[in-house]
Amino acid sequence: MTSDQPTPTLQDVATAAGVSTATVSRCLNFPDQVTKRTRAKVMQAVNALSYSPNFGARAMASRRTNTIGAIIPTMENAVFARGLQAFQDELHSYGFTMLVASTSYRADIEEEQIRALVGRGADALLLIGHERSPNTYRFLETQNVPTLITWAFDTSLTRPSIGFDNRKAMRDMALKVIELGHRNLAFISARTTLNDRAKARQSGIEDAMAISELRASDLHMVETVYGIEQGATAFEQVMKAASQTTAVFCGNDVLAVGALRRAREMGVRVPEDVSVIGFDDIELAEVAYPALTTVHVPHREMGWRAGKALAELVTNGTPIEAIELDANPVFRGTLAPAKG
Template sequence: MRKAPEPKKRANLRDVAKAAGVSVATVSRVLNEPKVVKKDTLEKVQAAIADLKFVPSAAARAINSGRTRFVGALVPTLDNAIFARFLAALERKLSDHQLSLIVATTEASLDIEAEKAQSLLDIGAEGLIITGATHNPTLIDLIERTMLPTIITSFFDPKNPLPTIGYDNAAAAQLGLQHLVELGHRNIAVVHGPVHDNDRTRARLAGITTFPFAGKLSTFETEISHQGGVDVAQHLGGLSAKPEAILCLSDVVALGVLLGLQAQNISVPDQISMVGVDDLPISSVTVPPLTSVHLPVSQMGERAADALANWIETNQTPKSEELGTRLIVRNSTKRF
């Protein structure tokens, strides 16, 4: 009976070093700091890696270098396209710094966020990206005790103890309201997501309520979903005195409102003007295309990646950075 061939042994660091005629330390430098290795040596080691089909072990690399080379990002959900755009830019830019990204969702719960931050730290996260300025004291204590490089996004506050890279949420909401006021609207409904544990929504509402406006302003809270928008649209459509315009503090909700109004044969913008906040890609192709306040989420992802990577490498805390917002006028608004 023929003896079954023994499975091929997976190549290790020593095998690569022997094949390339260099030390194990040199192979380690090629894997972790290729820029400091001479070109001819780099090419020999890379050729040996290819010939042996060597796949570096992340665990072994971490032991040898003291680096895991990954960071964690905590976001409320992946269902909202705005977070998907942010994370795509963040991961793309982190890869330029030879850093990987692990994403965890928090379900908009501060307790879950703190638990998942601890889990990321337990497996070796070298830094964190977190959303908004409001967090569980447990998370803040964790960051302070471990001195973990942590950047806040989607919010700008230069007075925050942690660096913030984001936008002025109050000013963004005011851009949408100002546009409607300039078009002559005086009865405006504001539709927003839950305010509990969401400082971005609270900041946008604060911007709305402090804006100098002599007309009627009504606010409606709903879940941040298309269905949440549809539900509000059904309520507004049943009013005897309908609003002249609707400002939605999220494009996700705005799309639901738009569909809900159309289901009731209420024309946008002929009967009601509409403005959103986010400027999601789909907002430019709705019928009619949605006027929206553009939030620079891709730019925010890139800036956050650069700032966190430099902080990890140099141990120098970055400064907070405000990114500008702008109004994108489309066909969902009309002079009253």
């Protein structure tokens, strides 16, 4: 499989074209610093050899990688996909390459991935959410890799973010739900350890309850890991442990879709008996039946703005400006006034 002809190097091209390596390098990187004639010769050699520059060497010599890393919790569901695609497209238009890594929502893996991407020379990093170990932040500091946080927005922290206020968004949604007469609320949450978004969403519901003179402590919480099946199980738990519940909030659409499914299986009618509310507004939400009431997240805008900010930071040193975007409730079929 592995033949022995070594892959061609700059040197090979130079020899083939009868010029120095410097000229080839310039021809590739700054074409107009080179005569038309030389350029032709060099390009011909490049093609003849199918030469492709060695990225590591280039990065090392030039101390620039034109690479920006993105570390997301998961690739499994489309949650981050749309935003990431927009991020990548924007970066691409600036001539940057995106490197993605996923962490399965685990802090240790995240740290490992951060190191991996930094070691690979990422000029900057895109991270999801603010909360992580001080150690990780210290590392980023000493390596002095600029980072941008997304999927959250919090100016009280030093690190810039381009995202939305999870707490406020969920509060707004919860207020609407309470307005519809719901008093017995439950919340199926994703794991909250080192996940500020999950915590913020919970706080949002509690805020709304407090405002509406309900006792925040009455919120029936179930914490579970990510997944449709887990959402289903959690829903069943909720209905068993707190059968008077009329509105089930879910930390994200995936859990909500699971809840929906189990409701159907259990003969619980949505939204007649119980309302179900998601968060994220991914494709799943629209396709589910009944279509899911959820909090719409501006995936694409978040993605491209983040891409733009990072690209400009790296190329021109333009400091990142924190941007708060809106995340608004979208009302679809799974929400109805409380019965009775």
